[in-house]
Amino acid sequence: SSELTQDPAVSVALGQTVRITCQGDSLRSYYASWYQQKPGQAPVLVIYGKNNRPSGIPDRFSGSSSGNTASLTITGAQAEDEADYYCNSRDSSGNHHVVFGGGTKLTVL
Amino acid sequence: QVQLVESGGGLVKPGGSLRLSCAASGFTFSDYYMSWIRQAPGKGLEWVSYISSSGSTIYYADSVKGRFTISRDNAKNSLYLQMNSLRAEDTAVYYCARAKNDYGDYLDIWGQGTMVTVSS
Numbered sequence: 001s002s003e004l005t006q007d008p009a010v011s012v013a014l015g016q017t018v019r020i021t022c023q024g025d026s027l028r029s030y031y032a033s034w035y036q037q038k039p040g041q042a043p044v045l046v047i048y049g050k051n052n053r054p055s056g057i058p059d060r061f062s063g064s065s066s067g068n069t070a071s072l073t074i075t076g077a078q079a080e081d082e083a084d085y086y087c088n089s090r091d092s093s094g095n096h097h098v099v100f101g102g103g104t105k106l107t108v109l
Numbered sequence: 110q111v112q113l114v115e116s117g118g119g120l121v122k123p124g125g126s127l128r129l130s131c132a133a134s135g136f137t138f139s140d141y142y143m144s145w146i147r148q149a150p151g152k153g154l155e156w157v158s159y160i161s162s163s164g165s166t167i168y169y170a171d172s173v174k175g176r177f178t179i180s181r182d183n184a185k186n187s188l189y190l191q192m193n194s195l196r197a198e199d200t201a202v203y204y205c206a207r208a209k210n211d212y213g214d215y216l217d218i219w220g221q222g223t224m225v226t227v228s229s
Contacts, residue, residue, distance in 0.1 A: 033215050035154070042204055042219040043154065054217055086154050090214050096168045098144070098156040098213045 002026040002091040004101035011107040012077045020072045022087035022101045030090040032070035034063060037084045037103075046085075047072055074106075082108045111135035111218055113205050118223030125195050125227070131188040131205030131220055139163075139183035142208035144216060145190050147201035147225075157203070158190070159213030168213070173199075195227045 004024040012018035022032055031050055035043035045054050047063035060075045070089070074081055085104045091097040117129040131143070144159040158169045158179040167179055178191040188205050202224050206216035 030214075035216070037154075042221055043216075044219070045209075045215070045217045048209060048215040048217070084153075088154070088156070088214055088216075090212060097170065098159065100146075100154045100156060103153040 002089075002093055002097075002099050004032075004087055004089065004099050006085075006087060006101040006104045008102070009105045009107065011109055012074070013109050014079060015076055017073065017075045018077050018106065020074075020085050020104045020106065022070045022072075023068055024089070024099070024101075025068055026089045026092035026099060027065060027068050027070050029092045031065060032063070032087045032089045034061075034070075034072045035086045035088070036081075037086065038082075043086065077106075077108050079108050082106055111207075113207065113218055113220035115203065115205050115220040115223040118203065118225045120226045120228065121195055122229050123196060123227055126191070126193045127195065127225060129190040129192065129203055129205075129223060129225070131190075133186045133188065133207070136207070136218075138181075138186040142211055142213055143181060143188045144206045144208055144213040145179060145188075146204045146206055146216070146219075147199075148204070148222075149198075149201040152201075155201070156213065159208065160188070161211070192225070195225075197227050199225060200227045201225060 033048035037043040051063045087101040145157040202222040207218040209215035209217040
């Protein structure tokens with residue numbers, strides 16, 4: 001089955017731009033979706049498909065993909081963006097499964 | 110408003126069983142694929158299973174296949190997860206989530222989760 005790899009932790013200065021990446025073979029075939037999870041809360045979908053934001057998600061969140069890597073970019077990070085971020089996608093091995101990355105802890109300095 | 114509410118979690122002994130429920134409201138439940146995702150304490154998200162809108166298509170993670178059964182009752186706007194032969198490693202918060210597409214990956218609505226603890 002496929003795996004998705006994320007950096008465990010990333011930091012960004014307040015107001016700066018940060019990119020969180022997700023790597024895996026399945027991303028050559030399928031787009032990733034991205035979830036934000038704050039402590040004690042359920043995950044929230046922030047990006048899905050090529051670069052789609054659900055209603056209510058600020059436009060500072062954007063997504064992109066190249067080869068086996070998907071990226072979530074936060075342009076002008078805010079204090080409230082400090083959270084864990086997870087990517088997921090379909091498994092490309094033909095088993096119809098879904099895979100999640102291990103998550104990235106974003107710290108806003 | 111669009112909402113998912115899980116219930117049924119609790120403390121169970123290894124080898125025991127538990128049935129989780131997820132009540133949906135605010136949308137046409139029968140139009141959507143639904144998923145179960147779990148999160149062990151201090152760990153990341155793990156996909157468990159998804160079911161198609163009609164219930165005819167079902168897939169499971171290898172870690173639960175043969176032990177867990179996903180089902181739905183569209184007349185009751187409810188999703189279920191029957192968990193048998195529970196193990197310590199099944200201890201986690203279990204979330205139900207709505208899939209935005211006809212698959213189990215774009216999960217746009219999540220419940221608040223229900224805690225399952227497997228311990229003697």
